[in-house]
Amino acid sequence: MACTASTASAGKQCFSTRIVRDFQESDLRNLKVDRKRFNDTLHDTCKFGTGQRWGSGQTETGMCRLSLTDSDKEARDWFVQKTKSLGCEVTVDAMGNIFAVRPGRREAPPTFAGSHLDTQPRGGRYDGILGVLSGVEMLQVLNDHAIQTEFPVGVVNWTNEEGARFPIIMVASGVWSGRIPLERAHQLQEVGSGKVTMKSELERIGYLGDTPASHESTPMAAHFELHIEQGPILEATGQKVGVVTTAQAYRWFKVEVQGQEAHTGTTPLNNRADAMLLTSYLIAHSHRLATTHNCVATTGTLEISPGSVNTIPGCVSFTLDVRAPADETLDKIESDMKRDFAALAAGEDIGGLRTGGTRGKPLTVAWQTDANTAATRFHPECVDIVRASAVSVTGSDSLVRDMTSGAGHDSVYTNLQCPTSMIFVPSKDGISHNPVEYTSPEDCAIGAEVLLQSVIRYDRLRSTREAL
Amino acid sequence: MACTASTASAGKQCFSTRIVRDFQESDLRNLKVDRKRFNDTLHDTCKFGTGQRWGSGQTETGMCRLSLTDSDKEARDWFVQKTKSLGCEVTVDAMGNIFAVRPGRREAPPTFAGSHLDTQPRGGRYDGILGVLSGVEMLQVLNDHAIQTEFPVGVVNWTNEEGARFPIIMVASGVWSGRIPLERAHQLQEVGSGKVTMKSELERIGYLGDTPASHESTPMAAHFELHIEQGPILEATGQKVGVVTTAQAYRWFKVEVQGQEAHTGTTPLNNRADAMLLTSYLIAHSHRLATTHNCVATTGTLEISPGSVNTIPGCVSFTLDVRAPADETLDKIESDMKRDFAALAAGEDIGGLRTGGTRGKPLTVAWQTDANTAATRFHPECVDIVRASAVSVTGSDSLVRDMTSGAGHDSVYTNLQCPTSMIFVPSKDGISHNPVEYTSPEDCAIGAEVLLQSVIRYDRLRSTREAL
Ligand SMILES: [Zn+2]
Ligand SMILES: [Zn+2]
Numbered sequence: 022m023a024c025t026a027s028t029a030s031a032g033k034q035c036f037s038t039r040i041v042r043d044f045q046e047s048d049l050r051n052l053k054v055d056r057k058r059f060n061d062t063l064h065d066t067c068k069f070g071t072g073q074r075w076g077s078g079q080t081e082t083g084m085c086r087l088s089l090t091d092s093d094k095e096a097r098d099w100f101v102q103k104t105k106s107l108g109c110e111v112t113v114d115a116m117g118n119i120f121a122v123r124p125g126r127r128e129a130p131p132t133f134a135g136s137h138l139d140t141q142p143r144g145g146r147y148d149g150i151l152g153v154l155s156g157v158e159m160l161q162v163l164n165d166h167a168i169q170t171e172f173p174v175g176v177v178n179w180t181n182e183e184g185a186r187f188p189i190i191m192v193a194s195g196v197w198s199g200r201i202p203l204e205r206a207h208q209l210q211e212v213g214s215g216k217v218t219m220k221s222e223l224e225r226i227g228y229l230g231d232t233p234a235s236h237e238s239t240p241m242a243a244h245f246e247l248h249i250e251q252g253p254i255l256e257a258t259g260q261k262v263g264v265v266t267t268a269q270a271y272r273w274f275k276v277e278v279q280g281q282e283a284h285t286g287t288t289p290l291n292n293r294a295d296a297m298l299l300t301s302y303l304i305a306h307s308h309r310l311a312t313t314h315n316c317v318a319t320t321g322t323l324e325i326s327p328g329s330v331n332t333i334p335g336c337v338s339f340t341l342d343v344r345a346p347a348d349e350t351l352d353k354i355e356s357d358m359k360r361d362f363a364a365l366a367a368g369e370d371i372g373g374l375r376t377g378g379t380r381g382k383p384l385t386v387a388w389q390t391d392a393n394t395a396a397t398r399f400h401p402e403c404v405d406i407v408r409a410s411a412v413s414v415t416g417s418d419s420l421v422r423d424m425t426s427g428a429g430h431d432s433v434y435t436n437l438q439c440p441t442s443m444i445f446v447p448s449k450d451g452i453s454h455n456p457v458e459y460t461s462p463e464d465c466a467i468g469a470e471v472l473l474q475s476v477i478r479y480d481r482l483r484s485t486r487e488a489l
Numbered sequence: 490m491a492c493t494a495s496t497a498s499a500g501k502q503c504f505s506t507r508i509v510r511d512f513q514e515s516d517l518r519n520l521k522v523d524r525k526r527f528n529d530t531l532h533d534t535c536k537f538g539t540g541q542r543w544g545s546g547q548t549e550t551g552m553c554r555l556s557l558t559d560s561d562k563e564a565r566d567w568f569v570q571k572t573k574s575l576g577c578e579v580t581v582d583a584m585g586n587i588f589a590v591r592p593g594r595r596e597a598p599p600t601f602a603g604s605h606l607d608t609q610p611r612g613g614r615y616d617g618i619l620g621v622l623s624g625v626e627m628l629q630v631l632n633d634h635a636i637q638t639e640f641p642v643g644v645v646n647w648t649n650e651e652g653a654r655f656p657i658i659m660v661a662s663g664v665w666s667g668r669i670p671l672e673r674a675h676q677l678q679e680v681g682s683g684k685v686t687m688k689s690e691l692e693r694i695g696y697l698g699d700t701p702a703s704h705e706s707t708p709m710a711a712h713f714e715l716h717i718e719q720g721p722i723l724e725a726t727g728q729k730v731g732v733v734t735t736a737q738a739y740r741w742f743k744v745e746v747q748g749q750e751a752h753t754g755t756t757p758l759n760n761r762a763d764a765m766l767l768t769s770y771l772i773a774h775s776h777r778l779a780t781t782h783n784c785v786a787t788t789g790t791l792e793i794s795p796g797s798v799n800t801i802p803g804c805v806s807f808t809l810d811v812r813a814p815a816d817e818t819l820d821k822i823e824s825d826m827k828r829d830f831a832a833l834a835a836g837e838d839i840g841g842l843r844t845g846g847t848r849g850k851p852l853t854v855a856w857q858t859d860a861n862t863a864a865t866r867f868h869p870e871c872v873d874i875v876r877a878s879a880v881s882v883t884g885s886d887s888l889v890r891d892m893t894s895g896a897g898h899d900s901v902y903t904n905l906q907c908p909t910s911m912i913f914v915p916s917k918d919g920i921s922h923n924p925v926e927y928t929s930p931e932d933c934a935i936g937a938e939v940l941l942q943s944v945i946r947y948d949r950l951r952s953t954r955e956a957l
Contacts, residue, residue, distance in 0.1 A: 305842060323765065455751065
């Protein structure tokens with residue numbers, strides 16, 4: 022029977038004669054993305070917010086597309102126009118989240134692919150962008166083959182995932198999931214000296230939608246997110262796809278060390294309460310504890326007061342970002358850190374840090390918890406579907422591994438309200454949040470095909486379960 | 490014979506009938522400051538630039554009198570008016586240094602008492618201020634007793650000693666001594682985001698004088714500086730006066746650590762080049778080396794980039810202020826630090842700092858020398874005079890000790906061009922550069938009397954040497 026769907030491109034295999042419920046493994050295996058088109062589109066849209074150049078090649082720049090800036094608006098406008106042209110209905114909610122939905126044979130909550138179009142100020146071309154653009158490519162492929170899904174499928178762009186401009190990460194999926202109050206998100210102020218808020222910027226760029234930002238107003242049947250690994254594991258093992266089964270728990274602390282300002286030249290070492298020296302011990306020790314507990318701890322910001330070359334710092338405050346696959350590990354390292362930091366501040370020697378130094382006067386350490394997110398276990402059905410899709414696309418079990426996500430992602434919030442899982446592809450040298458972030462066109466395409474299959478497989482699963 | 494000098498106050502002993510050359514030890518011992526007047530004036534002038542309150546008492550605030558600000562101008566105006574009213578001729582040079590000179594029986598370069606009226610932003614009421622105000626009290630006492638010195642005596646207020654607003658310490662005595670070019674000093678920009686320069690601020694407050702800033706235009710026979718110790722030694726030993734024989738050598742370095750930015754959640758410890766973690770090792774190690782070499786090392790400023798909670802810092806730069814009584818000690822610790830910092834950056838374990846941690850990727854360390862000041866040996870005659878004066882005022886050898894100055898002072902520069910020494914009085918808890926800095930009224934008065942005697946003794950020494 023000839024393919025009659027008007028949206029099917031010439032020369033592409035036509036699936037419109039069969040419904041997804043009847044797709045066989047071989048049909049799924051034959052669903053390919055258009056690698057050139059996909060790669061071209063991915064890099065073409067990087068003209069919206071091009072960042073720092075790191076090489077001479079045309080695509081060898083990073084990205085600086087901070088959320089709700091003019092470049093973000095340009096990327097959003099492109100996304101809306103593109104998905105509409107592919108037959109989608111587009112909804113914008115009160116957090117500026119954009120839901121593009123391609124109708125299915127039946128009305129029901131869509132199965133979504135999604136991620137984020139915003140980047141870090143010195144970010145790369147893949148973090149977030151790959152997940153949204155592979156969703157757009159999925160829509161293209163469905164149209165190419167005139168595939169009618171049983172239920173709607175969609176692509177979602179989540180606002181301000183990075184938290185780089187408005188300082189709560191994943192804030193808009195957080196509101197959607199019900200975990201973050203809309204008011205709090207709307208009132209978030211731009212970091213630095215900026216005076217604008219998320220709400221004023223949403224209004225300014227025309228993305229303050231009428232639809233409530235809630236899983237109740239824009240329900241999802243499932244959420245699949247393709248993302249770069251942002252770590253070195255897949256590259257090191259030579260594998261191609263990570264099936265993300267869990268996401269790490271993390272806690273953010275602010276530690277304030279209080280000593281005493283004094284003159285650097287006139288104050289003997291034994292008469293000092295040097296807040297920076299103690300801070301050095303604390304950071305070195307947090308790293309040892311992370312090693313012991315097989316987790317990670319990082320100090321990314323630090324403020325020193327009064328900040329004069331010839332004054333011993335009276336006060337230092339710094340952040341600790343601590344992550345582990347299990348909540349219990351974080352409980353343990355937190356209590357170890359609190360115990361040992363207090364001991365080090367009092368002048369005790371822990372692990373030989375003070376050996377060979379001069380004991381000074383005692384200092385104090387105060388703790389504040391700025392974020393506390395439990396470990397995520399992604400939905401077993403979605404995880405199984407991603408695994409099956411990954412094996413199908415790569416052709417080998419050995420190219421696929423189960424992984425834990427080290428970073429937070431919008432999927433962590435969607436998982437609270439709908440079955441969710443994630444797909445990882447390799448990051449060169451494990452580098453991310455950096456202009457040189459890189460994933461090869463081949464790996465991007467493999468990821469997009471796993472995403473495509475996963476959404477189709479989920480639609481098929483729903484079809485068999487919710488038979489007419 | 491009756492005292493006829495019009496400037497002598499009623500009730501004060503009149504010395505005008507004898508010239509300083511004939512002063513006996515008992516005459517010197519009887520020269521007392523007016524303790525109430527001195528203490529009142531010292532604290533009264535602290536209304537110019539009152540700083541942070543730390544207690545409920547009237548004088549329990551710190552000082553914030555940054556150089557060449559409006560409060561500094563007020564303090565300068567007071568100083569000029571006051572010294573003129575005491576019979577001085579006042580000269581302002583091109584660095585805003587103020588020289589108030591009380592004529593002697595003969596024309597010649599004056600013997601100076603001097604220090605600085607500027608303070609740290611969170612400074613106290615004694616550092617610098619005590620040295621200038623005790624000079625003013627000296628003028629008062631000379632007038633009270635109608636003493637005619639053989640040669641002129643003066644009081645000098647040096648500009649921007651602290652380097653807190655314009656970032657070279659002792660910059661104006663440095664220009665006077667010939668060690669710092671005038672142009673460089675004039676062009677110094679206000680720290681932080683300020684756009685003003687030393688020259689523009691000197692002009693603005695009316696203290697850009699016509700006299701060249703040079704020891705040739707305003708020569709000194711000698712320079713004596715009373716200063717608080719800013720350290721804990723005199724308090725700990727229960728002694729009253731420090732005879733400052735030497736000043737420490739010091740070097741200021743800027744160390745820049747280059748690692749690699751990466752995501753905190755996705756980058757395993759062994760794949761990191763964490764600039765902040767390495768910095769912690771370097772600061773801890775610099776402290777150990779200072780302990781080993783019996784000197785001091787301090788990190789007072791630190792900048793972390795990019796400064797995001799969830800990004801591993803790619804770059805950290807920090808200062809090291811290293812001081813030792815001997816230049817050779819600094820040579821040795823500098824070479825040890827450079828060797829060990831490079832080894833730690835390459836991943837080696839030095840002194841067990843890396844033991845129990847995870848070895849990551851190598852980083853680099855770059856050094857820049859921002860200041861390099863050799864050790865100072867004050868003039869033996871001046872030192873002997875201060876010692877004799879201190880024993881005379883306190884009445885006991887055991888209340889006096891020879892000391893090394895840990896801090897830099899304007900006297901370090903004057904010593905290059907004229908015989909110089911310094912007098913220390915106790916600092917409570919050794920604290921300075923801090924609002925709670927404190928020296929008792931009794932100790933301030935003792936110091937002022939040692940200063941007064943030292944200037945008189947120096948005048949007497951010159952008289953005997955340069956007989957008519
Ligand atoms: Zn992302
Ligand atoms: Zn001083």
